[in-house]
Structure formats: structure tokens, C-alpha cells
Amino acid sequence: MPLPVPALPEGVDPAWLPPAAFRAVGGRRTLIRGSGPLVETVHGEVAEACRRFGGRVVREARPDGATYDLVLGLGADDLGDEGFSCARADGTTTVTASGGRGLLYGLFHVVRLGEAAFTGGWARQTHRPALDLRMLDHWDNVAVHPVMGQVERGYAGGSLFWADGRARGDLERVRAYGRLLAACGINAVAVNNVNVHETEAHLLTDRIHEVAAIADVLRPYGVATHLSVSFAAPVVLGGLPTADPLDEAVRDWWGEATRRVYEAIPDFGGYVVKADSEGQPGPFAYGRSHAEGANMLAAALEPFGGTVHWRAFVYNHRQDWRDRTTDRARAAYDHFVPLDGEFAANAVLQVKHGPMDFQVREPVSPLIGAMPRTRLAVEVQATQEYTGQQRHVCWLGPMWSEVLRFRHEPEASVGERARGGLVAVSNAGDDPFWTGHPLAQANLYTFGRLAWRPDADPCEVLDEWIGLTFPEAPERLSDGLHAALDGSWRTYEKYTAPLGVGWMVQPGHHYGPSVDGYEYSPWGTYHFADRDGIGVDRSVASGTGYAGQYAKPWAELYESPDTCPDELLLFFHHVSYGHTLHSGKAVIQHIYDTHFEGVAEVEEARRVWAGLADLVEPGRHARVAERYEEQLRSAREWRDQINSYFFRKSGVPDERGRRIY
Ligand code: GCV
Numbered sequence: 001m002p003l004p005v006p007a008l009p010e011g012v013d014p015a016w017l018p019p020a021a022f023r024a025v026g027g028r029r030t031l032i033r034g035s036g037p038l039v040e041t042v043h044g045e046v047a048e049a050c051r052r053f054g055g056r057v058v059r060e061a062r063p064d065g066a067t068y069d070l071v072l073g074l075g076a077d078d079l080g081d082e083g084f085s086c087a088r089a090d091g092t093t094t095v096t097a098s099g100g101r102g103l104l105y106g107l108f109h110v111v112r113l114g115e116a117a118f119t120g121g122w123a124r125q126t127h128r129p130a131l132d133l134r135m136l137d138h139w140d141n142v143a144v145h146p147v148m149g150q151v152e153r154g155y156a157g158g159s160l161f162w163a164d165g166r167a168r169g170d171l172e173r174v175r176a177y178g179r180l181l182a183a184c185g186i187n188a189v190a191v192n193n194v195n196v197h198e199t200e201a202h203l204l205t206d207r208i209h210e211v212a213a214i215a216d217v218l219r220p221y222g223v224a225t226h227l228s229v230s231f232a233a234p235v236v237l238g239g240l241p242t243a244d245p246l247d248e249a250v251r252d253w254w255g256e257a258t259r260r261v262y263e264a265i266p267d268f269g270g271y272v273v274k275a276d277s278e279g280q281p282g283p284f285a286y287g288r289s290h291a292e293g294a295n296m297l298a299a300a301l302e303p304f305g306g307t308v309h310w311r312a313f314v315y316n317h318r319q320d321w322r323d324r325t326t327d328r329a330r331a332a333y334d335h336f337v338p339l340d341g342e343f344a345a346n347a348v349l350q351v352k353h354g355p356m357d358f359q360v361r362e363p364v365s366p367l368i369g370a371m372p373r374t375r376l377a378v379e380v381q382a383t384q385e386y387t388g389q390q391r392h393v394c395w396l397g398p399m400w401s402e403v404l405r406f407r408h409e410p411e412a413s414v415g416e417r418a419r420g421g422l423v424a425v426s427n428a429g430d431d432p433f434w435t436g437h438p439l440a441q442a443n444l445y446t447f448g449r450l451a452w453r454p455d456a457d458p459c460e461v462l463d464e465w466i467g468l469t470f471p472e473a474p475e476r477l478s479d480g481l482h483a484a485l486d487g488s489w490r491t492y493e494k495y496t497a498p499l500g501v502g503w504m505v506q507p508g509h510h511y512g513p514s515v516d517g518y519e520y521s522p523w524g525t526y527h528f529a530d531r532d533g534i535g536v537d538r539s540v541a542s543g544t545g546y547a548g549q550y551a552k553p554w555a556e557l558y559e560s561p562d563t564c565p566d567e568l569l570l571f572f573h574h575v576s577y578g579h580t581l582h583s584g585k586a587v588i589q590h591i592y593d594t595h596f597e598g599v600a601e602v603e604e605a606r607r608v609w610a611g612l613a614d615l616v617e618p619g620r621h622a623r624v625a626e627r628y629e630e631q632l633r634s635a636r637e638w639r640d641q642i643n644s645y646f647f648r649k650s651g652v653p654d655e656r657g658r659r660i661y
Pocket of ligand 1: 139152194313385
């Protein structure tokens, strides 16, 4: 039976799958070959498109030798469960996959191509994902947390999965979410926050049926379900006196708990663990290493084919700001590199892309280049905690692409080293536009496509998103959308913390400027500005030694302010305000100029958007226009606070005499 396409609740935006995106497919005669649950999903998609656009779909070829415009079928090839091939000859476009997921991805490929899929003839092309795991981590709480709310760092309403303290009874919207994820290639979702509070801990045991209900609706879209678990679960849930990973009773407890999870969810993906991090329990309490902790969970998951994603975000969050010897940027490398080669085959070390915490500009984490004998997953943040909280337009495709193409050493890019997958903290919620800011949908889509092909050109992905989301857009609209998004990350960088130094946000919620907000705090995130200069000396020669965690040539390049790239200068060095950048500008003048430019760029983007009012549905246009007002207000606030702060510290006037307070 074909699986019906999910019905979107009234008022919910179809995002990058509006019915019109299926026009080319829906007007054709299609033959679908093969059987299995995901083939039924493919059938349902094509049947719905045909219903709208007048085509026909059949499952068995007619005996009279009828021809088809499109044949989607299972067949033997060497492209794995997720790959597919396609070709066009004699008026027929043929998509072949050896697995159901491959067939579904093949269908969405044809949808993306639109009319081009049915034009001319073309030789067989093959497609398969570069990374096996393309996952979203939801920082969703089941019960509303008194400080963090329903979704930690969520800017798109409540949780898609949880409401009123339990899994939603109506999961049709989650089904629609799974469909959107499949259409951009995402194949796994962790459904709860990595900060596992007590209510959420129970999802592992007595509340596993709620997770199973979510898994049931994601499965037909090829999306596997993962769960964040508490390292202390044997104590909190099992009543054991210890969670020591080498204790036999603890190991047995995890073995049994995991067996029950698989009883409920046979294709369960595995666990995500935040241990010894920002107050979460972990193996350090028992004098055990993180490899010992991760391997205990890996052993429990191994008989069932599951994986543990063990996060490397381990650092001292109770630092004394007076202590200049501790450098948070060093922490993940210092903790984990000595453990390289000790992790089990089904333990994946999940590393944030930068050494700190998803700032608008950070160097690529040196850890990613330093653990050749460990499966690594790289984690990025689609939810815009530090990049404007979905009130600002900040399309992160270019940043992620830079990270994925970065080579610690010539042999392999980050995209190639991420053998354990690419993971994003999701930016989606129950908001009618899914992501709060309608244009932030582009981040979710781009993440999926870059996880499929880390070397893809992000600008092409952006245009793909525009083409799907606005299938009938005249050129003026697609150009306007492209202009609003492309470059928005650099604009955001210009009007916020300068030259890679990071933070300067308001403590706690992290929105808006507060230059010294974290300067005297325990979090290890300092800029050290004084009357003479600014920045963190992370050189080996005179600083914390962090630059030495890289291989050559980066260690040498970052070591000296003369060779360090401008955009990371203050991350690696403390320099005077008069220090001349490679651009030829003094640091202080760069700060002034970029802050004025950043605001001017937001003004221009707002103007472009206003000019598109006749081409965008009123609701979407108004939502974006409203957010541009806030972005502009906030960007001006950033500009004026940052410029005034550094003018007051340095006493150096703007050489162009602009208004500074
Ligand atoms: C889920 C940052 C965020 C936290 C988040 C943490 C993490 O510190 O501010 O909200 O916790 O990263 O990645 O675990």
C-alpha cells in the first residue's frame, strides 16, 4: 500500500517541499518496481504528485509494452543502501537503487532536477552519500526546563516531538519533518537534549514506548532514531550505588536496558552522551577514562548494531578568570588525543567543529586532525545560538563548507575525516515556519546536502533550496533571496565580536552585545582587552600553547601574528590596537569599519527584502520583514557598543570621523 504523504497541519509551511516542486514528476507516467516499506513511501509521493498534476503511476509494467517517462526501481548495483543511479534514454528516466532509502533519495533527486530530469538524454550518473551518518541532534526537553525551556537554545517555538511532558499524541507533523529531512539527505535524529534531566532520563527505560512511537513515523523516511542518555542512568534509574563503567553490575544494567530498547525499536540508532561536561555525570567520577566510559556503552549496543556518539565537549567550566594558564580551547585535544586508538569500533567521538563553542568564527578544531585511529563525527550548530538566534539572517553554508574543506594535513579534509558522520544541532521546532525565521530553513537544508556531499559548493546548495522552496519564483525573487542569504554570515561576523575573539554576548541567553559579559566569569571565554590591545595569546612561544596542537603548516602559520589569517588574529594573539592587519588596516580601524559596514549591509538586505513584497506570500514576507527590523536594531546596538567600548579603551578616534559614543 502506498504510504500517504503527511498532511501538514493548517498554516504550517511546506518548506522545501511545496506541492509545486513536484510538478515535473507529477505530470508523468511512472513505473515503480520493487517492494518494501520505503518503496511504499516512494509510491505515495509519486501518487500524490500525479493526483495534483495529472500523471499516472503503476507498480507493474503493462504487458502491452507501454512506455514510461520515469522508472523508479530496486535493482542490484554497488551503491550501498543509500546510493542510486539515474540515466535517461529513449524518453525514459530511470532511477535504480539497491535499497529503499536509495530509491527515496533518487526520487528527491529527480524532484530537484525538475524538468531537466525529463529533457534530452544523459548517461548513467551515480550518487551516494560521502558520509554514512547525517544526523540532527535535538536539544529538546520533554518537560519544560525552568531555565532552558522546552528546547535548549531553541528559537523556533516548542519541540516537534514533545509537549505537555510527553511524546505528542499526534505525530503527523513529525512524519512531515522526516519527509523534509529525507529530501535533503538527513538519515538520523537524536530526539532529546544532551543535557539529560531527570524526566528525560526515563526515556531510556520506562518511557521507551514514547521514543518508539516517534521512531515509527520517522522510519518510512529512512530516518533512524537515537537517544541522549545520562551516564548516571544505572544510579538514577537502576538504583545501583555506582555508574562506574568497569563495574560488572553497571555493565549488565546497560546491557539489559539496551536489549529492551531494541525490543521496542529494532532499528534504533544508538546513544548520544555528554559526559563530564557542564555538570553532566561521567566516568571521571570513578577515575575512569572517557574511552572506558564510551566503550561500556559501545559494548551494550554492539550486539544490536548500534553506535554510541560520545561528545568531546569536555572542559573546565568553573575556571578562575585570573588563571591565565588554563585555556578552554586546548581542553578537547588534551583530554582525547591520548585516547586515540582506545575507542571501540562502534564508538564515535563527536567533536564540535571549533575548539570553543559555535562562535561566528573559530579555527577548525585541532582534535579533528589528531585522532587517526578513532571514528570521529563533526558537530555543527544549525540552531543559531551565537549567530543571531533566528532573528538575524545568518546562512551558515559557507562557514560549514570552509570547515569541511579544511585540511589539517594534505591527506584528508575534515569532510573526509568525519567517518563517524556529520551532526548538526537542529534549528527546527513547532513554529509554523519550522525554524522561526523562514530564511533559516536554508540552514537546515544546506546542512543535509553538505552532509551528503561535504565538498559541494554551498552557493549551489543555496540555489537548490531557493528553487525547491519557491518553485515558481521569477528571477527577481531568486536573485533577491540569494542576495539576502549569501554573505549574511560574513555580515553577522562584521557587526559582532571582531577577528575571531568570540563571545561579547549577553550572559545566559547569548543574544545581543555585552563586551565584558563573560570577561570575569568562570566559563573560560575571555578577550583580555585593555587600553593597549586585545586578544588571547595562544602561541607556543609566549601563550597557552594551543597553536602547537596543529600539524604543520598550521602550527607555524597560527604561531605568529605576521602569518596568522586576519579573521583569526585575536583568537591566537594579543595585539595592540595599532597592529597592522594583512589588509593594511590597523586593528582598531578594522573594528570601526567592519561594524559600520555590517550595519549598512543589514540595511541593504532589509531594503532588498522590502522590494520583494509583491512576490512573496504576505505571511512569510511580513515575518521576515519583522525580523529584519529586529536584526537592524540589534546590529546597530552591536556596532555602537563595540565601537564605543574600543574607542573608550584605546582613545583612538575613527579616521573617518563617524559617530562613536
Ligand atoms: C546543550 C553550549 C550551550 C549549551 C549546550 C552546550 C553543549 O554551552 O550554551 O546550551 O548544552 O553548548 O553543546 O552541550
